[in-house]
Amino acid sequence: MSLSFRNLFFVKKDLFSQEKQTAHEEHHRKVSWAYYGIIVLGLWLIANPPTFGYTVPEMIWSDILTGFALIFFSYFALKPYKLWAQWALVFLGVWLLIAPMVFWSKEEAGLLSNYLIGTLVVCFAIVIPSQPGIKLFAQPGPNVPPGWTYNPSSWNQRVPVLFFAWVGFFVARYMGAFQFEFINTVWDPFFGDGTRKVLTSKVSESFPVSDAMLGAFSYIMDILFAYAGGTHRWRTMPWVVLIFGFLIVPLGVVSITLVILQPVSVGYWCSLCLTSAFISLIMIPFTVDEVLATTQLMLYEKKERNRSYWTTFWFGGTMEGGSVEEVSNPATLLEKTLREAAGDFKSLPWNLLLIIPVGAWIMAAPAVLGYGGGTITDSNHIVGALVVTFAVIAMSEVARTARYIHLLFGIWLIAAPWVLGTGNNEAAMWNGVASGAVLLLLCFPKGKIQERRGSYDKYIK
Incomplete structure (x- = not known):
């Protein structure tokens, strides 16, 4: 069957096999309690402004209107083929999480309540029942x-x-x-x-x-x-x-x-x-x-x-x-x-583990060696943070090839004292040269690759 984006929200049950319909309706029956839970959360939200004495008008109306909307859409979400209502609850939950930021609400109780209710709404709307209509759309297949x-x-x-x-x-x-x-x-x-x-x-x-x-x-x-x-x-x-x-x-x-x-x-x-x-x-x-x-x-x-x-x-x-x-x-x-995390940690490439303190040192060196201030210091702060960032990313076997970007960082660190100048500070110059040389040496070992990922394996160099 050909699916369009519209089918994500509006479906006709006769377009699906009887087996799909039965699976969908049975799944919906099992999770329908979650929509009753959202109705209770809607009532809770409506009661918040007078209970906690909201003073920000935008937050008052946001909570009251969103509460009524949660009740309204939950009623329709109880019907198995009203996917649009189930999706609407997800969006309303997300709105509750961002509303206090948008209105810069100073209501402490309102902020905490919105975060709690918004999180629960999203959990009840999509985490517990999964994607609306998932049993209609999902195809059989492997999980590996x-x-x-x-x-x-x-x-x-x-x-x-x-x-x-x-x-x-x-x-x-x-x-x-x-x-x-x-x-x-x-x-x-x-x-x-x-x-x-x-x-x-x-x-x-x-x-x-x-x-x-x-x-x-x-x-x-x-x-x-x-x-x-x-x-x-x-x-x-x-x-x-x-x-x-x-x-x-x-x-x-x-x-x-x-x-x-x-x-x-x-x-x-x-x-x-x-x-x-x-x-x-x-x-x-x-x-x-x-x-x-x-x-x-x-x-x-x-x-x-x-x-x-x-x-x-x-x-x-x-x-x-x-x-x-x-x-x-x-x-x-x-x-x-x-157990698997401990095994993964033991198998991390030693060179990437060493690159992390090198990056931290590059950031700290201006203050430690006394050449703080100036463009060379800003360069150290930026490059040091990027060195740590890409070392951690490259620890994933999928992204192991990203370690080669440290070649560029190493070359820049060696060249930066002459390009940017150090104000005749030899510590800044020799620190850049030494740190860059260490990065050039450490970025080459690939380390052990324990898992296989199909056709992607050839790109892990």
């Missing part, structure tokens, strides 16, 4: 891609992301509470008043919303997208995997960029900002392999079945070959995840 030795969508691959995203959320929310003036001080264990000065700097204030709360929103979306879908989602829910990858990979790089701006544009370091950036960075290696599997699926569907990328993006597909991996028992999932 052809040519792969593991399942990139398995829970033990996603648990580390969930852990780090929750930690990142709490860190970002704490900084956001300071920007919203819910708290008067902000803690910084290493740089004194640095965190406060960064959070109140012109760079932070240039954002139309709180940049810290924007980070908290990004982390909560990481969490929700990590929870969404089962162990087949790399082929049944490509849109979830690719948006999840976008939230972590490009936005993680943006987070690193903001960290680079701290000493260059603001003039201070922020311990909590560095922590948040490192969390964003460390999640990337856990994400790129699932994105790779979904990309392979989309290319396969285009080549073998002539399906458009757009159709596969929303409705998924299947691949011949592959295998079915047994889903881990929840009681042993954490144990298996920790």
